[in-house]
Amino acid sequence: xxxxxxxxxxxxxxxxxxxxxxxxxxxxxxxQLIGQYDPxxxxxxxxxxxxxxxxxRTQNDATLLIDGTSRxxxxxxxxxxIEPGDRVLVPVFGRFGHLLREIAERAGAxxxxxxxxxxxxxxxxxxxxxxxxxxxxxxxxxxxxxxxxMCQPLEAIGQICRDHDVLxxxxxTASLAGNTLDTDAWQLDAVTAGLQKCLAGPSGSAPTxxxxxxxxxxxxxxxxxxxxxxxxYDGGRGERIRSNYFDLGMILDYWGEARLNHHTEATSMLYGxxxxxxxxxxxxxxxxxxxxxxxxxxLTEGLKAMGLALFGDQAHRMNNVxxxxxxxxxxGEVLRRTLLEDYAIEIGTSFGPLHGKIWxxxxxxxxxxxxTVMTTLAALEQVLRQAGVNMTAGSGAGAARExxxxxxxxxxx
Amino acid sequence: xxxxxxxxxxxxxxxxxxxxxxxxxxxxxxxQLIGQYDPxxxxxxxxxxxxxxxxxRTQNDATLLIDGTSRxxxxxxxxxxIEPGDRVLVPVFGRFGHLLREIAERAGAxxxxxxxxxxxxxxxxxxxxxxxxxxxxxxxxxxxxxxxxMCQPLEAIGQICRDHDVLxxxxxTASLAGNTLDTDAWQLDAVTAGLQKCLAGPSGSAPTxxxxxxxxxxxxxxxxxxxxxxxxYDGGRGERIRSNYFDLGMILDYWGEARLNHHTEATSMLYGxxxxxxxxxxxxxxxxxxxxxxxxxxLTEGLKAMGLALFGDQAHRMNNVxxxxxxxxxxGEVLRRTLLEDYAIEIGTSFGPLHGKIWxxxxxxxxxxxxTVMTTLAALEQVLRQAGVNMTAGSGAGAARExxxxxxxxxxx
Numbered sequence: 011x012x013x014x015x016x017x018x019x020x021x022x023x024x025x026x027x028x029x030x031x032x033x034x035x036x037x038x039x040x041x042q043l044i045g046q047y048d049p050x051x052x053x054x055x056x057x058x059x060x061x062x063x064x065x066x067r068t069q070n071d072a073t074l075l076i077d078g079t080s081r082x083x084x085x086x087x088x089x090x091x092i093e094p095g096d097r098v099l100v101p102v103f104g105r106f107g108h109l110l111r112e113i114a115e116r117a118g119a120x121x122x123x124x125x126x127x128x129x130x131x132x133x134x135x136x137x138x139x140x141x142x143x144x145x146x147x148x149x150x151x152x153x154x155x156x157x158x159x160m161c162q163p164l165e166a167i168g169q170i171c172r173d174h175d176v177l178x179x180x181x182x183t184a185s186l187a188g189n190t191l192d193t194d195a196w197q198l199d200a201v202t203a204g205l206q207k208c209l210a211g212p213s214g215s216a217p218t219x220x221x222x223x224x225x226x227x228x229x230x231x232x233x234x235x236x237x238x239x240x241x242x243y244d245g246g247r248g249e250r251i252r253s254n255y256f257d258l259g260m261i262l263d264y265w266g267e268a269r270l271n272h273h274t275e276a277t278s279m280l281y282g283x284x285x286x287x288x289x290x291x292x293x294x295x296x297x298x299x300x301x302x303x304x305x306x307x308x309l310t311e312g313l314k315a316m317g318l319a320l321f322g323d324q325a326h327r328m329n330n331v332x333x334x335x336x337x338x339x340x341x342g343e344v345l346r347r348t349l350l351e352d353y354a355i356e357i358g359t360s361f362g363p364l365h366g367k368i369w370x371x372x373x374x375x376x377x378x379x380x381x382t383v384m385t386t387l388a389a390l391e392q393v394l395r396q397a398g399v400n401m402t403a404g405s406g407a408g409a410a411r412e413x414x415x416x417x418x419x420x421x422x423x
Numbered sequence: 424x425x426x427x428x429x430x431x432x433x434x435x436x437x438x439x440x441x442x443x444x445x446x447x448x449x450x451x452x453x454x455q456l457i458g459q460y461d462p463x464x465x466x467x468x469x470x471x472x473x474x475x476x477x478x479x480r481t482q483n484d485a486t487l488l489i490d491g492t493s494r495x496x497x498x499x500x501x502x503x504x505i506e507p508g509d510r511v512l513v514p515v516f517g518r519f520g521h522l523l524r525e526i527a528e529r530a531g532a533x534x535x536x537x538x539x540x541x542x543x544x545x546x547x548x549x550x551x552x553x554x555x556x557x558x559x560x561x562x563x564x565x566x567x568x569x570x571x572x573m574c575q576p577l578e579a580i581g582q583i584c585r586d587h588d589v590l591x592x593x594x595x596t597a598s599l600a601g602n603t604l605d606t607d608a609w610q611l612d613a614v615t616a617g618l619q620k621c622l623a624g625p626s627g628s629a630p631t632x633x634x635x636x637x638x639x640x641x642x643x644x645x646x647x648x649x650x651x652x653x654x655x656y657d658g659g660r661g662e663r664i665r666s667n668y669f670d671l672g673m674i675l676d677y678w679g680e681a682r683l684n685h686h687t688e689a690t691s692m693l694y695g696x697x698x699x700x701x702x703x704x705x706x707x708x709x710x711x712x713x714x715x716x717x718x719x720x721x722l723t724e725g726l727k728a729m730g731l732a733l734f735g736d737q738a739h740r741m742n743n744v745x746x747x748x749x750x751x752x753x754x755g756e757v758l759r760r761t762l763l764e765d766y767a768i769e770i771g772t773s774f775g776p777l778h779g780k781i782w783x784x785x786x787x788x789x790x791x792x793x794x795t796v797m798t799t800l801a802a803l804e805q806v807l808r809q810a811g812v813n814m815t816a817g818s819g820a821g822a823a824r825e826x827x828x829x830x831x832x833x834x835x836x
Contacts, residue, residue: 013470013474013701013704013705015447015698015701016451016454016694016697016698018454018455018456018463018464018467018694019457019463020455021455021458021461023456023457023458025458027687028458028459028687029456030455030456031455031456033455034428036453036454036455036691038428038429039452040449040450040452040453041430041431041449042431042433042446042449043431043434043436043442043444044431044432044434044436045434045436045438045769046441048432048763048769050431050432051431057426057429061426077492077495077626078490078689079668079686079687079688080686080687081667081668081686082490082491082668085666085667085668089666109667112667113667113668116664116665116666117665118665206687212456212689212690212691212692213490213686213687213688213689214490214689214690250528252529252530252665253498253502253665253666254494254498254525254526254529255492255494255495255498255526255669256668271774273493273626274441274492274493274619274626275492276491276492276625276626276627277441277626278444278449278452278625278691278692278695279625279627279689279692281429282691284429285428285429288427292425356458356461
């Protein structure tokens with residue numbers, strides 16, 4: 011029996027991510043491989059680091075890729091910063107806060123959480139009060155949690171962390187490039203992301219940046235490790251990083267001048283990650299955020315005009331994803347299936363307390379475009395009407411069109 | 424400033440891997456993305472699992488991909504099987520044995536090693552004696568160690584492990600598809616690999632298979648975890664797996680019918696991994712091994728005819744890579760650079776005790792071809808002569824040609 015190549019069906023991915031990759035990213039990934047220590051390869055790695063410094067808005071020398079999905083970046087940061095018994099504070103406002111908690115626990119941390127209802131975010135005062143109570147080594151906080159569509163304001167929290175001598179880590183997987191993130195100005199010590207949301211690439215590489223304070227913390231553990239023999243304990247000065255694959259000390263030396271032979275670079279993913287950053291930097295990070303705000307805004311106006319109710323605190327919603335309540339009497343999963351089968355459009359379901367209650371629609375990365383918004387609204391009107399929902403014909407597309415007229419798209423190179 | 428796309432130089436990668444990817448694999452990776460729970464996506468995942476069962480020659484239901492480089496597969500297996508304090512035996516015959524040791528130590532194992540000189544392999548008796556002494560939970564052993572080019576015979580060791588109730592794990596990254604590996608017949612409990620060697624793809628996905636015994640061990644830990652609250656200890660029944668990303672219990676449920684939302688699949692790498700397996704299965708695994716033996720044999724005969732001395736026990740060399748001593752008076756790194764600059768051919772340096780003493784030349788995956796062998800020998804003759812090494816003109820290419828005449832290439836579909 012001869013097996014056939016996989017030929018994926020055409021889909022318009024308008025869920026919370028992954029979304030369709032920019033064709034330029036896929037083309038970049040189709041380039042032939044070169045050797046790991048070829049001068050052209052190390053130059054490509056250096057260029058990729060420089061591009062991601064612009065994406066993260068940072069001067070951090072320690073800006074690099076972790077070879078894995080976005081949660082590989084999360085785990086690399088947490089397992090490298092945390093020694094067993096360290097206290098970590100995780101403010102949880104959705105599913106991915108629980109993920110940070112779970113990963114930190116497995117790294118051996120004593121994890122404390124504070125929670126708000128899904129659909130809300132924290133005030134700086136709530137975070138500072140908890141920091142005073144818990145006195146953690148690390149504050150780990152999601153920026154944009156796709157499970158709730160909320161975007162946690164971070165700009166005031168960096169200074170609070172410095173005042174309390176706490177390392178400040180954020181998971182920006184869902185938010186980066188669609189919402190402002192200013193690593194240095196906000197005094198973030200570690201940020202991780204993925205390619206599959208607003209970066210317009212496939213999952214499989216986790217861009218990561220570390221402040222000098224974070225690097226110092228990691229290097230101190232590496233220093234301890236160098237003197238170790240056997241099982242990694244050294245009577246209290248700290249424990250060896252529990253993972254080889256995620257040991258950021260070694261990964262820093264792999265990306266740095268030492269060129270430590272840590273792993274064999276996932277070269278095609280490197281090519282893709284470089285192209286994702288290149289497209290954003292050429293566009294300009296502010297312009298990329300504005301693009302997500304524009305198309306997310308048009309979609310949202312259309313949904314509201316169709317009579318759909320939005321989920322959560324709209325003042326703190328990510329630009330790139332919106333939650334809408336499933337109308338009474340509509341089977342959420344049946345409608346999603348119809349949308350996929352009849353229109354090849356995918357929108358998102360939801361998790362945990364929101365499962366069965368809301369859909370999530372994304373406009374991000376390559377799919378933050380006028381035609382994707384208009385097409386999705388038109389198709390959604392058809393399937394909602396078929397499901398028995400009454401609305402004025404053309405109300406969604408009309409409202410989006412009006413929004414675009416009032417907010418003309420800026421063009422860029 | 425507008426940044427340019429990366430345009431890698433053309434290279435013929437004849438080192439120990441990574442090698443040039445098969446263009447069909449790169450084309451497969453350039454397909455557009457689809458959603459994580461799209462029926463076409465889950466079908467693609469199921470097909471990929473079925474194809475890798477053929478690659479690994481196994482009936483193991485638990486056959487899947489780990490999203491990361493080959494050492495991600497190693498760490499996933501070791502951290503999921505090993506509980507802190509478990510004894511692990513690692514027979515070390517090169518650099519990658521030390522890597523298994525290091526990863527197992529970080530997972531909390533009490534690691535015992537036995538060693539042979541680089542360039543040799545172990546007898547089953549040596550392994551059995553050590554098993555009796557150490558009484559480990561896991562035997563972790565590299566099949567092909569590119570650092571020495573040796574291929575450890577494994578076929579007799581599985582039964583020894585069963586006799587001693589030991590789980591048998593092998594890292595087949597460098598050897599799979601270029602040398603026989605028979606997971607079920609050899610009673611292997613866990614095997615991991617990568618795409619960047621004989622599988623003809625890029626690094627970034629780690630095909631992995633687990634026997635029912637290995638799955639039972641992992642599931643037992645997952646069972647314990649379900650009842651845990653807090654920091655993961657439960658008074659002796661076992662410790663929670665120390666990694667979320669590498670928790671094979673969760674990854675099994677992601678690939679299995681539960682479709683647990685563990686991570687966002689690295690879809691482009693999945694496409695690539697599926698194509699690597701498809702090409703091998705259509706060729707036939709035996710035929711693929713024969714192809715590596717043919718072209719590796721031709722290269723080796725050519726090198727010998729040029730007067731170069733081969734490194735290590737040739738009876739136990741991998742088909743796909745050969746070590747040659749750097750001739751007296753030749754600067755190894757200078758010659759490698761000349762070969763790269765003048766001919767765009769990359770051959771490998773070496774590590775540890777062999778650094779500066781041998782080069783390593785690979786014929787694997789897409790580069791296990793007649794033209795790559797002939798071109799490499801022709802170029803090597805030129806740069807060696809330039810470096811002052813005397814040889815009969817045309818001796819290498821002539822010997823390879825003769826070898827090909829005596830061993831005609833079998834064609835396949």
